[in-house]
Each structure stands twice: as C-alpha cells, then as structure tokens.
Amino acid sequence: MNDLNIHALSQTGIFKGQPLYGTPEETHISWVILSKKMAFKIKKPVKLSFLDFSTLAKRKKYCEIELRLNQRFSAIYLAVLPVRHQKNEWFIGEGNATIVDYAIVMKRMLPSKRMDKLLVKGKVLQEQIIALAKEVADFHTYAKVIHSPFDQDESRRTFNDIENAGTYVKENLGQSFQNIITLAIQWSDHFLATNKLLFAQRIREGFKRDLHGDLHSGNIFLYKKPVIFDCIEFNNDFRQIDVISEIAFLCMDLEAFGYPELSDIFLTAYSDHFPCIITSADQQLLTYYKCMRANIRAKVHAISAGQTIEGKVRDVHLAAARNYLTLIKTYIEK
Structure with a gap:
C-alpha cells in the first residue's frame, strides 16, 4: 500500500457491503482509516532500525500479534482482515480479489475523548x-x-x-x-x-x-x-x-x-x-x-x-x- 492507495481505499473501499467513506490518518509506521463506526489500521511497508514491515507476510504476522496483545486490555480490537484490490475496486474482508495488505479492525472511539x-x-x-x-x-x-x-x-x-x-x-x-x-x-x-x-x-x-x-x-x-x-x-x-x-x-x-x-x-x-x-x-x-x-x-x-x-x-x-x-x-x- 502507498498514500494514493490508502486514499482510494478510504474513499471508495467496501467493508461488509458498505462504503467506508473514511478519513485517513498517518503515523511514521502506519495508516488508520476512520469510518463512521470503525477504524482500520494498516501497517506501512517500511523497514527501520527497530522494526520490519517490509513484506506482506510480515505485515500480516504483526497485525495478528498486535490484535492478540491489545485484546489483553482493550475490547475495541476485533479482527485482522485482508485488504483486497480488483481493477479499481477496494475491499476489506473475505472475497476473491487479490490480497494486497492486511488491516486491524477496531471499534472507533470518539476523537474528542483522546x-x-x-x-x-x-x-x-x-x-x-x-x-x-x-x-x-x-x-x-x-x-x-x-x-x-x-x-x-x-x-x-x-x-x-x-x-x-x-x-x-x-x-x-x-x-x-x-x-x-x-x-x-x-x-x-x-x-x-x-x-x-x-x-x-x-x-x-x-x-x-x-x-x-x-x-x-x-x-x-x-x-x-x-x-x-x-x-x-x-x-x-x-x-x-x-x-x-x-x-x-x-x-x-x-x-x-x-x-x-x-x-x-x-x-x-x-x-x-x-x-x-x-x-x-x-x-x-x-x-x-x-x-x-x-x-x-x-x-x-x-x-x-x-x-x-x-x-x-x-x-x-x-x-x-x-x-x-x-x-x-x-x-x-x-
């Protein structure tokens, strides 16, 4: 994934049959797409001195680890799902389109409460x-x-x-x-x-x-x-x-x-x-x-x-x- 793909996913992507219409936010190692009720975290394909998300397999692995660890103290973490792309269409979840990345799916919290x-x-x-x-x-x-x-x-x-x-x-x-x-x-x-x-x-x-x-x-x-x-x-x-x-x-x-x-x-x-x-x-x-x-x-x-x-x-x-x-x-x- 890159910035252009994240923008396309956030604006035109589908999750459970519904459009995301999300707002992307960015850190130095990830993007988070905020829809009305959900948040989708996608790791950047980066390799730094303290982490390695450079391959699809590694990003999937660390998404699954992140889910398990955060569920120890937070109920907002729900699942890890594939991000799929076919022609000009983007999807989060199961399907037949090509898997291009993985997203951690979370309940969205009120930004004003952060x-x-x-x-x-x-x-x-x-x-x-x-x-x-x-x-x-x-x-x-x-x-x-x-x-x-x-x-x-x-x-x-x-x-x-x-x-x-x-x-x-x-x-x-x-x-x-x-x-x-x-x-x-x-x-x-x-x-x-x-x-x-x-x-x-x-x-x-x-x-x-x-x-x-x-x-x-x-x-x-x-x-x-x-x-x-x-x-x-x-x-x-x-x-x-x-x-x-x-x-x-x-x-x-x-x-x-x-x-x-x-x-x-x-x-x-x-x-x-x-x-x-x-x-x-x-x-x-x-x-x-x-x-x-x-x-x-x-x-x-x-x-x-x-x-x-x-x-x-x-x-x-x-x-x-x-x-x-x-x-x-x-x-x-x-």
Whole structure:
C-alpha cells in the first residue's frame, strides 16, 4: 500500500457491503482509516532500525500479534482482515480479489475523548488521572512476569539510536539541539554502566513484565473507564520492560504537555495500587526512563518530520521534537 492507495481505499473501499467513506490518518509506521463506526489500521511497508514491515507476510504476522496483545486490555480490537484490490475496486474482508495488505479492525472511539487532545484543551481532570492510574496498575499487577536478564548493550543501542537523527536535528533545529543528543547519550551510557546491579535486582523482584510499551496520552481514551490501545507488537524488548519504564512514559508525557502536577497525581495514585518506586535508586531509575522515553518521542517526531512533505505538518513534528529534546535536557541536568 502507498498514500494514493490508502486514499482510494478510504474513499471508495467496501467493508461488509458498505462504503467506508473514511478519513485517513498517518503515523511514521502506519495508516488508520476512520469510518463512521470503525477504524482500520494498516501497517506501512517500511523497514527501520527497530522494526520490519517490509513484506506482506510480515505485515500480516504483526497485525495478528498486535490484535492478540491489545485484546489483553482493550475490547475495541476485533479482527485482522485482508485488504483486497480488483481493477479499481477496494475491499476489506473475505472475497476473491487479490490480497494486497492486511488491516486491524477496531471499534472507533470518539476523537474528542483522546487524552492528548484533552490535554491540549486543558480538560483532563484529576479524577480521570486517578482512574487511569488504577487501570494501569491493575493491568501491571496481573501482567506476565519476565525473567530474561537485562541487556545493557541492547538498552544502550535503543537509547543511542537517536544519534541517527542527529544530522537532521542539527539542520532543522540547530547545533544546540544536536548537542543535547550528544550529552544525553553520554549521560545514558554512564547510568547504564553504573547501575547494572539495580537493573538485575528489579528483575529478580519481578518488576520486569509483559506490558504495553507505548503508554502515552495519544494511546488512551478517557471514558469513565479509560480505554488503552496500540501497544507495541513489533519488538518484544520494547514491551517486556520494567513497570517503571512504562509509567515513566506517561509521566514524561504529562510533563511535556506542561502538567507536572498531573504527572505527580498519576504516580501517587498508581503507587497506591502497585508500589514499585521504593528507594532513591528507584527514583533515579524513573528519571532515567523519563529521559529515555523523551528520547524515543523526539526520534519518532524527527523521523516523521523527515518523511513529511506538507510544511505545516512537518513544522508540528519539528516543534514536538524540539519540546522533547528540551525536556531531555532538564532530566540530565537534575
């Protein structure tokens, strides 16, 4: 699939005998077509340093994995269905036309309920954060415990992968932001080298679990019962993590939006249900994971900016990358 095909599918495609008349949205690794009641997620045929969706077989595989993993905590995930094309006609579902891709079929949620949109409008309430904290803590409590050892080299590679965006950041945001990347990599290397025992201890204590892996406000709908979606399926190491890494992402995200008080409320409410930050070393680990999560978001937005032709969208991604890099600087200077 490509952008032109996605547009054709969204406008003229058929699902269960009815036209989609959908609106396509895009990330750096997928498209989502939003119809009146359903959402259809299709993976881009891309191969990056951290994922490989380059073949039809791989995209089908990861669609099926994504469905299974997300059904652990969300009822909106329904099925994986083929995307078919015949002459000028597009279909989602079974049939005789040629399979050109696969779509994850989901119930559509109200866009106005998505947490990041509510944060922009200043409409996220304290009680919603407390309810979300309980939802996350309950999921973490029963998530599968992972006993595999901490891989320092892999963690170092994950953090330092942002270096690949350094030249683009320098050209579009300036030397000072490339300097933040360099300093953050040095800071991370030092933290990883001096805290091997802490990482190993937390695994022994059962804090490494099979979680969501991408828990930020764009992946949460704030209904009375929060709806969490879109966990990481393409890399087990990104999802099978310390619970502190998971909650650090959401806390960092709230801080990036300018709501440190909501970050504190979430952390306190979560800890009431599932205590996992006990010692000063645990608190330092939280800061490290906040920095790592800001690092990944900065990289994602830099990649998206580089892939975007439309100027206004590109500027939005560059502004986000700038914001996350600025936040990284505050973490490493603590």
